[in-house]
Amino acid sequence: MFGNLLAGIRARWPEFEHETRRRAVRGGIVAGAAFLILALTGAASLSLVVTFAVALALYVPAWNRLPRGRWVVVIGVILIAVLYPFYQANMFEMPLFGGFPSVDTGVTMLIFIMMALGLNIVVGYAGLLDLGYVAFYAMGAYTAAWFASQHFSGKNVHFGSVGVNPAAPGIHISIWPVLFIAAIFTGVVGVIIGFPTLRLRGDYLAIVTLGFGEIMPQVARNGDNLFGQNLTNGPQGINPIDPPGFGDTLNNATGLPADYLTFNTTFLGHDVSSVELFFWTALVLVLFTVFCSVRLRDSRIGRAWIAIREDETAAAAMGVPLMRTKTWAYAAGAFFGGIAGAYYASFKSGTFPDDFFFNISIFILCMVILGGMGNIWGVILGGGFLAYLNQEGLGNIGGWLNRHFSGASTSSDKWFTIWPHDIDVPLYQFGIFGVILVLVMLFKPEGLIPSERRKAEFREGVADEPFYDVQH
Amino acid sequence: MATEQARIRVLPGFRPDPLTLLGLLFVALVVFWLGVNFVKDPSDFYSLFLIGLTNGAVYGLVALGYSLVYGILELINFAHGDVFMLGGMLVATMTTSWGLAGKSSGVLWPLILLMLVIAMAFCATINTTIELVAYRRLRNAPRLAPLITAIGMSFILQNVGLVWKGARPTSVPSILPTGEVFSVGGVAYTWNKLIVLLFTIPVLVALIWLVQQTRQGKAMRATAQDREAAAMMGINVNRTISFTFLIAGALAGAAGLLYALYITNVRFDEGFRVGLIAFTAAVLGGIGNLPGAVLGALVIGLVEAFNNGLGWATPGSDWTQSIIFSILILILVFRPEGLLGERTPEGA
Numbered sequence: 001m002f003g004n005l006l007a008g009i010r011a012r013w014p015e016f017e018h019e020t021r022r023r024a025v026r027g028g029i030v031a032g033a034a035f036l037i038l039a040l041t042g043a044a045s046l047s048l049v050v051t052f053a054v055a056l057a058l059y060v061p062a063w064n065r066l067p068r069g070r071w072v073v074v075i076g077v078i079l080i081a082v083l084y085p086f087y088q089a090n091m092f093e094m095p096l097f098g099g100f101p102s103v104d105t106g107v108t109m110l111i112f113i114m115m116a117l118g119l120n121i122v123v124g125y126a127g128l129l130d131l132g133y134v135a136f137y138a139m140g141a142y143t144a145a146w147f148a149s150q151h152f153s154g155k156n157v158h159f160g161s162v163g164v165n166p167a168a169p170g171i172h173i174s175i176w177p178v179l180f181i182a183a184i185f186t187g188v189v190g191v192i193i194g195f196p197t198l199r200l201r202g203d204y205l206a207i208v209t210l211g212f213g214e215i216m217p218q219v220a221r222n223g224d225n226l227f228g229q230n231l232t233n234g235p236q237g238i239n240p241i242d243p244p245g246f247g248d249t250l251n252n253a254t255g256l257p258a259d260y261l262t263f264n265t266t267f268l269g270h271d272v273s274s275v276e277l278f279f280w281t282a283l284v285l286v287l288f289t290v291f292c293s294v295r296l297r298d299s300r301i302g303r304a305w306i307a308i309r310e311d312e313t314a315a316a317a318m319g320v321p322l323m324r325t326k327t328w329a330y331a332a333g334a335f336f337g338g339i340a341g342a343y344y345a346s347f348k349s350g351t352f353p354d355d356f357f358f359n360i361s362i363f364i365l366c367m368v369i370l371g372g373m374g375n376i377w378g379v380i381l382g383g384g385f386l387a388y389l390n391q392e393g394l395g396n397i398g399g400w401l402n403r404h405f406s407g408a409s410t411s412s413d414k415w416f417t418i419w420p421h422d423i424d425v426p427l428y429q430f431g432i433f434g435v436i437l438v439l440v441m442l443f444k445p446e447g448l449i450p451s452e453r454r455k456a457e458f459r460e461g462v463a464d465e466p467f468y469d470v471q472h
Numbered sequence: 473m474a475t476e477q478a479r480i481r482v483l484p485g486f487r488p489d490p491l492t493l494l495g496l497l498f499v500a501l502v503v504f505w506l507g508v509n510f511v512k513d514p515s516d517f518y519s520l521f522l523i524g525l526t527n528g529a530v531y532g533l534v535a536l537g538y539s540l541v542y543g544i545l546e547l548i549n550f551a552h553g554d555v556f557m558l559g560g561m562l563v564a565t566m567t568t569s570w571g572l573a574g575k576s577s578g579v580l581w582p583l584i585l586l587m588l589v590i591a592m593a594f595c596a597t598i599n600t601t602i603e604l605v606a607y608r609r610l611r612n613a614p615r616l617a618p619l620i621t622a623i624g625m626s627f628i629l630q631n632v633g634l635v636w637k638g639a640r641p642t643s644v645p646s647i648l649p650t651g652e653v654f655s656v657g658g659v660a661y662t663w664n665k666l667i668v669l670l671f672t673i674p675v676l677v678a679l680i681w682l683v684q685q686t687r688q689g690k691a692m693r694a695t696a697q698d699r700e701a702a703a704m705m706g707i708n709v710n711r712t713i714s715f716t717f718l719i720a721g722a723l724a725g726a727a728g729l730l731y732a733l734y735i736t737n738v739r740f741d742e743g744f745r746v747g748l749i750a751f752t753a754a755v756l757g758g759i760g761n762l763p764g765a766v767l768g769a770l771v772i773g774l775v776e777a778f779n780n781g782l783g784w785a786t787p788g789s790d791w792t793q794s795i796i797f798s799i800l801i802l803i804l805v806f807r808p809e810g811l812l813g814e815r816t817p818e819g820a
């Protein structure tokens with residue numbers, strides 16, 4: 001086996017060498033410039049050097065030209081992510097953006113990446129614009145709230161729950177099966193919503209999903225009295241929601257943490273906190289989603305999705321069952337949205353109707369579009385970056401801008417006054433996302449990291465217009 | 473083909489399919505519900521009817537803009553509602569800074585007319601600029617691209633409003649006369665409501681005349697039908713599309729004025745809400761169909777008013793939005809051509 005690998009590497013070596021040389025020049029120039037800027041703005045430190053070394057080691061050698069070389073980058077990125085809590089505190093300060101995101105923000109970023117990957121199945125693969133993805137997120141969150149909190153106080157069901165008094169009222173099921181229940185539930189709802197609506201094409205479908213996305217938060221807000229039933233506890237939302245954990249039995253047997261919230265241990269001289277457990281679990285969920293996305297994309301149904309996206313009429317003529325294929329795309333997208341929603345609810349230990357308004361759907365859509373529809377790396381980048389901006393990036397940027405340019409600034413860093421009072425940058429987050437949407441659509445509609453195929457579609461146009469108009 | 477078969481089957485006797493029956497049953501239930509409410513409290517019913525009609529007229533003006541743009545570009549211009557909101561904000565600024573609150577009617581009316589012209593010009597400019605900057609480049613891109621751009625533009629305009637007037641609603645002084653015109657069953661129909669309605673109907677008529685009778689309207693219809701063929705016939709397609717956005721923007725400006733003066737406050741996210749309602753109205757009436765848009769808007773306005781106000785077996789204002797969007801979904805799924813419109817390829 002190793003002999004084969006070696007022979008393969010030897011055969012591909014010239015190609016590898018050639019490409020590496022090309023990349024070394026390009027990477028060297030970009031990295032050199034970036035390094036100089038960062039070092040001159042006061043970020044010079046060991047962490048900066050290490051960061052650039054790692055980035056260049058992943059980018060410059062043309063790993064993808066070697067047999068199994070793709071895995072080098074994948075494993076490298078996974079390692080960087082897994083180790084993040086260990087080195088996050090030692091990272092350098094960037095100009096404008098400030099410090100690296102905290103692990104807490106990291107959890108949110110991962111959860112939104114997961115949602116973006118789910119939406120990517122619907123929008124990126126199957127080409128169905130879904131403006132109501134928040135509905136699935138909400139359903140996942142409320143499923144977690146129903147099955148892992150004191151909400152249904154008339155019942156008293158316990159199954160593997162952690163951190164809950166066994167006598168406490170309500171349904172308390174361990175978070176792991178709840179994630180699964182939420183995924184199945186939202187998947188089924190996705191099919192139910194999709195079945196009547198997927199007959200529609202293009203913008204009509206977008207509008208119907210928008211309608212569902214608008215109805216959903218209202219149902220959540222008014223759900224404290226649905227035909228006499230209190231389903232959602234209205235505007236107060238449902239909290240607390242039980243934390244994840246493996247329980248004492250599994251803890252004793254395998255050493256897995258019994259309860260995330262009370263977990264506390266030291267590992268390699270690093271205090272592992274509960275938020276870091278949430279981070280790694282979210283990472284596992286994201287990896288699961290990525291794995292499923294890749295396998296789905298290359299499967300029979302994935303190819304059918306792409307065929308539908310490129311030309312619905314031709315796909316139907318080739319024997320692709322349109323309705324069934326689209327419904328599967330919907331169900332798959334909803335499935336991951338449900339898991340992400342349930343996990344997020346458990347992480348925040350609560351769910352509130354105001355988390356699910358229309359703008360969140362657009363926010364997630366923005367992630368998919370910014371990164372590059374249909375491309376997993378692109379969606380991960382777009383999702384991580386926008387979720388970071390939303391959580392702490394915009395606040396940092398606003399702080400930086402106000403410190404340097406606001407008339408109200410008393411900092412010694414102040415350069416000159418452009419605006420008289422501090423600007424609340426996070427207030428304008430959706431305006432900023434709007435600008436991102438418009439700019440990306442106008443100048444790089446295939447996204448930052450496009451999939452080759454999608455790029456060709458945007459450049460050459462696709463036959464998404466029907467061949468003839470039905471006039472009766 | 474399908475219609476002929478249906479006609480043959482219908483001829484011997486009225487035998488509708490189950491779906492139509494279900495729809496008729498639903499309409500019958502609604503009528504029954506309205507009837508019971510009417511009998512229980514007629515004066516309440518009248519006043520809600522008038523409120524609904526007035527709101528519907530405002531929605532109608534916005535819906536006409538959606539319909540015009542959709543008719544020509546097959547693009548749902550999400551930013552339209554926000555253009556409307558910016559018009560309302562301009563009116564709010566003018567009303568306050570000109571001190572219109574205490575003026576006598578001799579001075580008031582010319583000033584209101586002036587405001588109307590300014591608001592229409594303002595919104596028309598914004599709308600044409602949006603088309604020029606954001607939509608024109610995407611004329612030949614996949615359909616999703618301009619739609620996503622429109623959503624982005626909508627967010628941008630909302631934030632322009634947010635920067636301009638802040639997050640809280642801006643109140644507009646009430647300057648329209650509130651005297652009684654006539655009364656039905658003890659409920660007064662006031663001037664401020666009548667003005668809204670009096671404005672919408674002539675605008676609709678003028679618009680239909682424009683589209684059906686004038687040279688420019690002919691160009692618009694030709695462009696809507698087949699852009700390439702229209703260009704070959706010597707129609708300046710870009711100018712025609714710009715003109716359509718201009719008209720739609722002017723309508724949004726007029727609606728913004730009426731809304732601001734009648735509701736007497738504006739808020740940065742109001743445009744998006746009203747825009748969605750108006751879009752629902754346009755779909756309900758049959759998108760691309762101008763009288764349909766106004767009819768749909770009146771229906772939606774009435775649904776909203778009745779649901780907010782009626783006493784017997786009413787879901788209440790908490791559910792208004794859900795009801796309106798349910799109507800949108802049901803219409804799109806079961807009758808995509810709307811009440812009056814023609815069937816479009818999307819809904820086939």
